[in-house]
Amino acid sequence: MEQRKLQETLVLKQDDLTRLNRDNERLLGEYRQQVKVLHAHEARIQTLTGEIQGLQLAEAKSVGITEQLQQQIATLRLDAKAFNETAARSSERELALKLQLASAQFENEQLRRALSEQAQPEESNGETTDASASKGAGAKQPKTRRS
Template structure:
């Protein structure tokens, strides 16, 4: 198939240039001279016509009808070549645009997949943050239960301490009563000192022994009271530490809530971006549909040109001026 712009005049000019250099005007040489354009069949036909024309210059002149037929055949060949070149160029441009839009669609789909992956990662982070939040809430509930237990234990210790203090007060009252009784006994014994000296000494020793026992019991009770005070102070310290831990857990929970809100905001942004990409993808698909319609219209135009060319060739055949060999060569090109 010859390309657009190849005609008999160009072949003749290339042949003359080759002859001027003293070379043989073969088909390949002429095609190289023309810039590697045109089919070898067309070049061969033109060279044959030029050689026949040179051989017939000394003979009778060529009829005008033959020249007109040759000119019409050349014009038909050139018209067909130009139409085919235009159709090929339009098809190549359409294929290039189609590849471009397909590449854009592929990039959009790749971006959409990346955003879906990021969205899935954010959802996993959100789920992890929710699980961490649930764990923190469980720990907080456990800490509240432990705090309530310690407060109840503190109240129990205070009740026990009050009970021990009541016991100490009762012992002190008994001790005071014993002292009062001893003082009363001393007053009474002064009157009977001479008669009951030995019995009085025995009673005094007995009372002193009881007094020492009471004092020892009082010291033991005071030691127990001191230990209870220490236990109470230790429980108060633990309660304060638990309150500090609870406050720290509350701060950590607030931080987790902030992280969760940030993750939710990022997830909303990713969803908006995904929706925008989906809209862009839909727009690109519409553009591809429009290009397909344009390609269909151009194909119809090319078909119309082909039909016009066939119609022109048919008319030339009906006129009876176009040689059958020339028409067959035009169809080959």
């Protein structure tokens, strides 16, 4: 009876051992699968770390470029302001010159009328000789204002 009991205990222990061996095999398979997943995650982490470093470098470059472009924009704005001021002064100067031109044209027209009026009475007097022509040529003409 003791031997039977020991045999039953031995069978139970062998069943336990078999079950534990299966559990070990299953756990070993799960472990290997988890190791593969871990290696895949580590590789992905390395890839992402490289991408992050690349993006950080690109961001630093873009910040530098942005600062440079902002400086260029500020310079261009100052240039544009200077050009606008120059254009405004040029427009004022152009307007002043147009006024001077109009005034000079008006004076010129008045002088032509005056000369024309002077010439008409001389023609009506019959003095169209060479002497009157040379006399008219030698006469002083009024000076026009130049600026």
